[in-house]
Structures are given as structure tokens and as C-alpha cells.
Amino acid sequence: MKPITDAEWTKRPDLPSLVTALGADECRYVGGCVRDALMGLEAHDVDLATRHQPAEVVLRLKNAGIRTVPTGIEHGTVTAILDSGPVEVTTLRRDVATDGRRATIAFATDWKEDAARRDFTINALYAHPETFEVSDYFGGLDDLAARKVRFIGDARERIREDHLRILRYFRFHARFGSEPADAEASDACRELAATLKGLSRERVGWEIQNLLALPDPSPTIARMAELGVLAVVLPESGGVQVNRLARLVTAEREGGVEPDAIRRLAALLPPDPAIAEQVASRLRLSNAQKKRIKLDAARTEKDTLNPRALAYQLGMEIARDRLLLLDSSVGDLAGWEVPRLPIKGGEIVAAGVGAGPQVAKVLQTVESRWIDEGFPDETRTREIMAEEIAHLA
Structure with missing residues (x-):
């Protein structure tokens, strides 16, 4: 794995002022930015976890001259607005109650307790903001090295807490995983696939789009079909359609299409x-x-x-x-x-055709011939126009 300090985001000049405001021992970089840095991938978002409660975060950042936006303050998240880009600062949390769609949380002060409520081991990695030493409570570093996507603790329990984690599992496996896939995760997704029916359509649509945008989601989509997950979120699909996706991915690659x-x-x-x-x-x-x-x-x-x-x-x-x-x-x-058709209706009128339906008919015929001839230049297009006008005589 790569040193975290190789990642471009760690060189952002205004991050140290944010860390100083919160206190280096009271916050940690967490989640995707740490995971992606270790894999040598570009991170699109930088997230900090902190022991401070939201009101304290806002006060500390205000005193440091850093503007904040309460983007998810009821869940403990405040966004710090920095010149180099926003950073989400979230108070450590623990789940009080879950129903598969939303969680009731309480703020916490223990890093491992916060890690325990996350979905996958590779997403529960915390990095000290000055030393970049990684805290790993559930074997995420080993899983990352093995390219294994594994739920934290009991997979079924994690899914019952948030049903969307089924789709998140397949998206993360398509991006980071290798074969064979984690057996416990696969079994849990198969058994609990029907719980996806209770989710909001927006959340399901967002996850499907993010999965399909990955370089090659076709093996993962095929596995979702085998496990009965695809039939729940996209019942219109089937074996033939899944095979078509695999062919499409190959055709995109061969054609140089994104x-x-x-x-x-x-x-x-x-x-x-x-x-x-x-x-x-x-x-x-x-x-x-x-x-x-x-x-x-x-x-x-x-x-x-x-x-x-x-x-x-x-x-x-x-x-x-x-x-x-x-x-x-x-x-x-x-x-x-x-290209654009080199002539317009006004030119047909100027050539002696009376304004009205015949102009449209000539223009349509000229355009049809122009397309059939492979979009010739203006000179040839005007010849076609003259020929069609002559036919009216």
C-alpha cells in the first residue's frame, strides 16, 4: 500500500489550520480519503471525525476564522469551508436505534465505538492528522491489501441497520474487491435482498448509477442477478440484459468511449x-x-x-x-x-419558390438527399436544391 502522505489532498495548505482549530488529538481523517490514499487513488472528498460535539466544532472554527455550514448537524456533521475545498467534520457517533432506513444516533467520544457503526472494514480506517498513523480496529488494512470487501461484525446485522448497505456492498466490491467474494456478505445479501423494497427510490437510483459508472461493473451485476438482488431493484432486467451489459463494456473499451x-x-x-x-x-x-x-x-x-x-x-x-x-x-x-444543412428556407424562396408548403417540401427533400450523399459541401447542396426546384416547374 502507498504512504498516505503521497496523496495530493494531504498537501492542501489550509488543512493544518483546520486541524489546529480542532486539536490534532481530537480529530482524525476517516473513511474514503484514508482508504483511497492507501491505494494510491485520488480522493474526491476529505472527511474528519472528531470528539467535539457540533456546537463546539462551529465555535472553534469560527474563532479560527473558518466558515462553517450545518450540512447535517442533526447527525453531527458540519462542513468547513476552506479555500482548497470543503471538509466534512463529523462528531463520533453510536447508533441508538435503526430501522433499516434511518438511524437514531448519540454522540460518542470513543474512536472504536464510532468505527463499529460503519459498514465495511476498509471504510473504518482513521489517520492521525499530523503523523498520519492509521488506527484500524477491524482488520481493514489486511482486507484492503487482499482487496476484500467485508462487513464489520455480523453482515446480516449491518444490513438490517441500513438496507442500502446491500447495494453499497456491491458497489464497493466492484471498485475494490477481488474474487472470491466474501461468502458471509454474499449470503447475507441474498437472504435480505427483499429489504431493498422499503428504500426510497432516489437512494436506490443513486447507488445503481454509481455502480454502473465504474470501469467494469458487469461481473458484479451478474453476481447481483445470481443472488436475486438485481431482480428486486431492477426486475425488468434478466439474463440476456446482463449479458448485453458485458458486451457493452467491452465495446466501450474497444471504441475508446468513456x-x-x-x-x-x-x-x-x-x-x-x-x-x-x-x-x-x-x-x-x-x-x-x-x-x-x-x-x-x-x-x-x-x-x-x-x-x-x-x-x-x-x-x-x-x-x-x-x-x-x-x-x-x-x-x-x-x-x-x-454538420448543419448549408441552406435555409429563405434561399429556396429567393430562388423563386413561393412561400408556403412547397418550401418546406423542397427543404425536406434537399436535406434527405444531402444526408444520403454523406453530407456534401455547400456547392453540391445548392446543386441539389436547384435540381429539386427544377422538378417543380
């Missing part, structure tokens, strides 16, 4: 716009995402006949999606920009 969660979600659905719309609504996708997945679902084999015409008619994004989903090459679109 991974995309919505395209991959479309691969898991039948090519049916009505079904795509239902899924998009259920997962609370944005309007833009809903429109895109419906267009992806309307794909047919005819789309592969003229990729550039497809891109002109529907846009580059949809054309690329459809071709990849149809196991067709996107080579014709590489480095190509969608």
Missing part, C-alpha cells in the same frame, strides 16, 4: 421505450436522463446502416449509445462533428 451509467442502464433493459420510461420514473432519473434512456430504448437494427445520419437526426450522444447497444462500431463517428 463509461456512462445511463447507457449501461439502458443495456440492462429491453429495447422498449415504455419500459425505459417506467424505470426512469421509478429510479427518479432527471428529465434529461429519462429522455435519453427512452431514446436509447427505441433502437433498432436500422440504426447501424448509416451511423452519421443517425447522429445528425438524434445527436451524437444518442447515436453513440444506440450503436454500442447494438454491438456496432462507433468508428464512423470518431472525430466527426455533426
Whole structure:
């Protein structure tokens, strides 16, 4: 594993002032930033855990001239606003009661007690803010070295506390795990898969999108299908769709196309716009995402006949999606920009065609021929226009 001090975030110039305000022995870097630093990965968020209660955190940071935002103060989280980026500062906690969707917490002062309420061992690593010495209470360092995603304590208990941890498990396994997967975790996810039905659709949709955005989620998605988890959160999928996702990932890689969660979600659905719309609504996708997945679902084999015409008619994004989903090459679109028709209706009128339906008809015919001829230049387009006007005589 890499030294934590190699990570870019540890070099942020304003972190020491935050640590000084809280007291170096009263706070620890925790979670993803520590895990990712040890793996040599870029961390997108920096989180601090502290013994101080939220009101004390706010007071200390105010006295140090650091602005705060109470982003989750009821759960003990205050966001420190630094020039180099925000840092979430969260008071140590312990669970008082859980119901699978939310937890009632109490503030704590013991680092191990706080670690015990976290989900996976690799997420319960704490680093001293000055020495960067790692505190590991549940074997997270060994699991990280072995690329093993393992629940802290009893997997079933962890899932009963928060049902979303099933989906988080698969997302973390797709990102950090190796085979064979942890047997206890797999068994627990299979047994408790039905509990996912009680979660908010937004939370489920967010987790699915984050999983599908990873470099290659297809083996993990296939395992979710085998364990009966996928059928709960995405019943429209099936064996054929899971196989299509694997082919799509390969096609993206071979075509030099960046991974995309919505395209991959479309691969898991039948090519049916009505079904795509239902899924998009259920997962609370944005309007833009809903429109895109419906267009992806309307794909047919005819789309592969003229990729550039497809891109002109529907846009580059949809054309690329459809071709990849149809196991067709996107080579014709590489480095190509969608052109504009070189003429407008006013030019047809100026050429002697009376304003009205005939102008639209000529323009439509010219555009159709222009597409069929492979988008020729302006000179050739005007020749086509002249030919069509001559036909009106």
C-alpha cells in the first residue's frame, strides 16, 4: 500500500489550520480519503471525525476564522469551508436505534465505538492528522491489501441497520474487491435482498448509477442477478440484459468511449421505450436522463446502416449509445462533428419558390438527399436544391 502522505489532498495548505482549530488529538481523517490514499487513488472528498460535539466544532472554527455550514448537524456533521475545498467534520457517533432506513444516533467520544457503526472494514480506517498513523480496529488494512470487501461484525446485522448497505456492498466490491467474494456478505445479501423494497427510490437510483459508472461493473451485476438482488431493484432486467451489459463494456473499451451509467442502464433493459420510461420514473432519473434512456430504448437494427445520419437526426450522444447497444462500431463517428444543412428556407424562396408548403417540401427533400450523399459541401447542396426546384416547374 502507498504512504498516505503521497496523496495530493494531504498537501492542501489550509488543512493544518483546520486541524489546529480542532486539536490534532481530537480529530482524525476517516473513511474514503484514508482508504483511497492507501491505494494510491485520488480522493474526491476529505472527511474528519472528531470528539467535539457540533456546537463546539462551529465555535472553534469560527474563532479560527473558518466558515462553517450545518450540512447535517442533526447527525453531527458540519462542513468547513476552506479555500482548497470543503471538509466534512463529523462528531463520533453510536447508533441508538435503526430501522433499516434511518438511524437514531448519540454522540460518542470513543474512536472504536464510532468505527463499529460503519459498514465495511476498509471504510473504518482513521489517520492521525499530523503523523498520519492509521488506527484500524477491524482488520481493514489486511482486507484492503487482499482487496476484500467485508462487513464489520455480523453482515446480516449491518444490513438490517441500513438496507442500502446491500447495494453499497456491491458497489464497493466492484471498485475494490477481488474474487472470491466474501461468502458471509454474499449470503447475507441474498437472504435480505427483499429489504431493498422499503428504500426510497432516489437512494436506490443513486447507488445503481454509481455502480454502473465504474470501469467494469458487469461481473458484479451478474453476481447481483445470481443472488436475486438485481431482480428486486431492477426486475425488468434478466439474463440476456446482463449479458448485453458485458458486451457493452467491452465495446466501450474497444471504441475508446468513456463509461456512462445511463447507457449501461439502458443495456440492462429491453429495447422498449415504455419500459425505459417506467424505470426512469421509478429510479427518479432527471428529465434529461429519462429522455435519453427512452431514446436509447427505441433502437433498432436500422440504426447501424448509416451511423452519421443517425447522429445528425438524434445527436451524437444518442447515436453513440444506440450503436454500442447494438454491438456496432462507433468508428464512423470518431472525430466527426455533426454538420448543419448549408441552406435555409429563405434561399429556396429567393430562388423563386413561393412561400408556403412547397418550401418546406423542397427543404425536406434537399436535406434527405444531402444526408444520403454523406453530407456534401455547400456547392453540391445548392446543386441539389436547384435540381429539386427544377422538378417543380
